Amino acid sequence: MAYALLAVICVVIGTSVSSSVPNTTLLNVQLLFRHGARTPTQPYPTDPHLNDTYMPYGLGHLTQLGREMAYMLGRYIRQRYVVGEDGSAPASGFRLVEPEYRQGALLVNTSAVSRTQETAQAVLAGLFYPPGDSQQWRAAGSGLGQRWIPISYNVLPVNTDRALIGSAPCSARDQEVMELYNSTAYKRQLERAVGNSSNLRYIQEHAGLSDADLTSQGLYFLYSDLRCQEDLNITLPSWARQRGVYPDLLSVAADVVVESLSTSSDLRRLTWGDLTSGIIYVAKNHGSQPRMCLYSGHDTTVESAIKSFGLETEDPAGNGLPEFTACLFFELHKDSNGTLGMQFFYRREAGGPLVRMIPKGCGPFCRLDKMEALLVAKRELPLPTDNCTVHPDLEGSLVNHHLHHVTTHGRRPYRRPRERKST
The missing domain is CATH 3.40.50.1240 (Phosphoglycerate mutase-like)
Known part of the structure; x- marks a missing residue:
């Protein structure tokens, strides 16, 4: 089929x-x-x-x-x-x-x-x-x-x-992505990508990202949006140009996020x-x-x-x-x-x-x-044992959130932006 x-x-x-x-x-x-x-x-x-x-x-x-x-x-x-x-x-x-x-x-x-x-x-x-x-x-x-x-x-x-x-539902894939985003190794990768924890907090506060956004794919979407706005000759906020945040640091972080979605043969095969x-x-x-x-x-x-x-x-x-x-x-x-x-x-x-x-x-x-x-x-081709049923506990999981983000055109209901310090 x-x-x-x-x-x-x-x-x-x-x-x-x-x-x-x-x-x-x-x-x-x-x-x-x-x-x-x-x-x-x-x-x-x-x-x-x-x-x-x-x-x-x-x-x-x-x-x-x-x-x-x-x-x-x-x-x-x-x-x-x-x-x-x-x-x-x-x-x-x-x-x-x-x-x-x-x-x-x-x-x-x-x-x-x-x-x-x-x-x-x-x-x-x-x-x-x-x-x-x-x-x-x-x-x-x-x-x-x-x-x-x-x-x-x-x-x-x-x-x-x-x-x-x-975008096809797959419980096993969703479980692996959730484990990845909850891992200390992935969080450290993102931190290294932007230089240090201070830069990570700086980006989070100025962009208004939640902790969940920050430790999943929020930095990728932030880089993507700024890149698209730049291509349209839209003036970017001043904070994005400071500390080398955009494009330098965020482009590295975006690369980490994209690579994370195909980090293992199981994840690639199931997706x-x-x-x-x-x-x-x-x-x-x-x-x-x-x-x-x-x-x-x-x-x-x-x-x-x-x-x-x-x-x-x-x-x-x-x-x-x-x-x-x-x-x-x-x-x-x-x-x-x-x-x-x-x-x-x-x-x-x-x-x-x-x-x-x-x-x-x-x-x-x-x-x-x-x-x-x-x-x-390498187990890259589909297997009869692949478990791609939908588990109720994984509804709204991080990977499904990503797929919703790229397949729809409406705005995602972010949490209200927190107050940020002036720079």
Whole structure:
């Protein structure tokens, strides 16, 4: 069931990234990307813009910058994998996809969050456009029909998504997250991330965060909101610029939070296991699948996939929090002996360099059967014994709170901000 679901996500795309592994043929590519730049999802308690609805976008939707990022990602993918209209080979040298979109050539899956759907639409607009009269259409003289064609995509339901946002109920996962956030080690990690306990108290008092917010994901959401406001040229409060709080300290803390959600193989499997198994399924059954699959997700999705596949790089451009439109490339190749293998690439930020990622315990050309064996050995693929029933005691748990935060657009009912000292 999970395999079939993820297979529907596939999108055939061609990209132009040269491979350092000689004598291979590209058969299929799957791309997992984070959504583009957006407006804040939930204002923090002392936010001067607490009542701002961020119209015309609304809370948690793509901004003009986010739309442009996603569109340019689509153009980049086209340049890498799609044959030129004049028949020229794409940048990768592999003629994976024809320039004219045809039904069945492209399948896309997104999470149920609006910004991932908007991102998928913008990526598709950059990836395919009508190359000739056969698919061009009239649009009241606007010229739109010469530049854009509508392409369908699929949305994974919130209650069953264990692939792109991991919102499907799961008691075992929730229990592990609660234990993590209650652990002394995690609290010390956050404290080290912001420098010391004094800085942590400073941030808590000025942002109005509760103890529960502070020891779960509050620092991530705070960093995220400030980052989104900065992208919108909104003046940030003076306290955020003092002590190096933003962006320096909070960006490190945000990285800790994102990594915590995929800190163990059990947590990754129970939250995003269907994505991992789906990627392997598509690769093994590439003959019956589209040549390209697009998965529109979140920073946590990208981070989890990197850890699940054990991807590493010596290039510093591949390290750090997945930025807006960060994209992982899962390429399936066949060598001169007919052996199937996977190659991995990563572009961590919009306009950044594409770097090669190598699975731990494997090489640049990782045989498909070995990659699957590594995933099985690490317990990254779904197991029959996985306990994902909903336990009444875990209703409203910390992980469910996180999922509610990213899947809704309303304001979270924070506690009333405490009085803070003037600076």
